Amino acid sequence: xxxxxxxxxxxxxxxxxxxxxxxxxxxxxxxxxxxxxxxxxxxxxxxxxxxxxxxxxxxxxxxxxxxxxxxxxxxxxxxxxxxxxxxxxxxxxxxxxxxxxxxxxxxxxxxxxxxxxxxxxxxxxxxxxxxxxxxxxxxxxxxxxxxxxxxxxxxxxxxxxxxxxxxxxxxxxxxxxxxxxxxxxxxxxxxxxxxxxxxxxxxxxxxxxxxxxxxxxxxxxxxxxxxxxxxxxxxxxxxxxxxxxxxxxxxxxxxxxxxxxxxxxxxxxxxxxxxxxxxxxxx
Numbered sequence: 001x002x003x004x005x006x007x008x009x010x011x012x013x014x015x016x017x018x019x020x021x022x023x024x025x026x027x028x029x030x031x032x033x034x035x036x037x038x039x040x041x042x043x044x045x046x047x048x049x050x051x052x053x054x055x056x057x058x059x060x061x062x063x064x065x066x067x068x069x070x071x072x073x074x075x076x077x078x079x080x081x082x083x084x085x086x087x088x089x090x091x092x093x094x095x096x097x098x099x100x101x102x103x104x105x106x107x108x109x110x111x112x113x114x115x116x117x118x119x120x121x122x123x124x125x126x127x128x129x130x131x132x133x134x135x136x137x138x139x140x141x142x143x144x145x146x147x148x149x150x151x152x153x154x155x156x157x158x159x160x161x162x163x164x165x166x167x168x169x170x171x172x173x174x175x176x177x178x179x180x181x182x183x184x185x186x187x188x189x190x191x192x193x194x195x196x197x198x199x200x201x202x203x204x205x206x207x208x209x210x211x212x213x214x215x216x217x218x219x220x221x222x223x224x225x226x227x228x229x230x231x232x233x234x235x236x237x238x239x240x241x242x243x244x245x246x247x248x249x250x251x252x253x254x255x256x257x258x259x260x261x262x263x264x265x266x267x268x269x270x271x272x273x274x275x276x277x278x279x280x281x282x283x
Contacts, residue, residue: 001266011041017083020063020074020122020169030072032061034083038074038102038109050102050109058100058109060086063122063169065131067148072102073112073131075119089118090166090185093137099146113146113156121169121248125227126176132159134167134180143167143180145229160229164236165221169248169259177226179249179256184219184240220267222249222256235274243267 001007017034024030029041030049037051037058051058053076060077067073076098081089089096097119101112113119117138124131129149135142142161147153165182173179220237235256237244248259251271258267 011043013039013041013046019061019083022064022066024066025068025070030064030066030074032064032074034060034062034077037061038064038072038100049107050100053098053100053109054111060089060097062120063134065122065124067124067128070104072104073122073124074100074102075116075122075133076100077119077136086118090137093117093139095135095138097135097137099131099133113144116144121167121171121180123170123172123178126172132170132178134170136166136168136183141166143170143225143229158229160225160231163223163231164234165219165223168246171248171250173224173251177224177232179251180223180225181246181249181258182221182223182234183245183247184221218244220244220246220258222246222258233274235269 013031015033015036018031019034020032022030031039031041033039036048038049038061040047040049056079058076059079059082062075062077064072064074077086078089079096079098095115095117097116098111099113099116099119099122100109102109113133116133116135118136119133120136121134122131129147131146131148132143135144140161141163143159144156145159146156163182165184168181168183170178170180218240220240220243221234223234224232226232243258243260243263245260245262246258247261250257254271256269256271258269
């Protein structure tokens with residue numbers, strides 16, 4: 001999308017489910033193909049950087065970010081389910097997701113973190129001292145922090161939890177805070193289902209129930225979280241009249257740009273019109 005709002009076809013990548021994208025310092029684009037793995041997209045060429053990690057297949061490449069030293073961090077949502085079965089992974093709520101690390105020097109991927117419940121969005125802090133990965137499934141509605149530098153390097157901890165929705169993608173804001181897209185799959189009904197193994201098995205075995213449950217996710221919600229993991233504000237449109245099922249939110253030039261799996265357009269919201277308290281998302 002150009003600054004004047006016009007669109008153009010920029011690169012042909014191929015594949016069916018392209019999820020996370022991030023710019024690389026060399027001018028190429030890093031892309032997560034849910035089925036093929038981590039891709040590098042250049043002028044006239046697409047290269048698969050990583051389709052396996054430590055002997056296992058990357059089944060659900062999801063979100064990606066590049067550090068200033070060239071290291072690439074990306075998520076593998078699940079070792080059990082692919083993108084087409086994402087609802088089953090969400091429903092099962094088992095920690096089978098992973099945060100992966102790609103080393104451009106060796107051309108190899110390794111596991112940076114495992115035991116993540118539907119590993120999803122990935123973002124680096126402003127000083128790159130830590131990384132945050134969203135866990136979309138599970139009942140804690142949390143994001144996990146992995147320290148990359150300092151005395152805690154290599155350690156993980158909860159960055160923020162008890163969010164009012166399931167965290168999907170996360171992006172660094174210009175002021176060092178983070179914007180997190182929150183799926184509105186959370187409900188008393190879903191909380192009850194995910195609490196009991198038998199209930200999850202019953203729902204999983206009846207595909208006809210999946211779409212009606214997903215169809216209840218009509219709200220639109222994003223949260224701004226500080227570098228310390230404190231929720232600064234939540235923008236909540238419970239009706240989702242303009243856009244709903246928001247999976248991505250990015251701040252640029254005083255606006256939020258909102259992506260959704262349920263629409264064929266981007267949402268745009270002026271931050272100048274939104275107070276730093278809970279407010280509704282509007283067109």
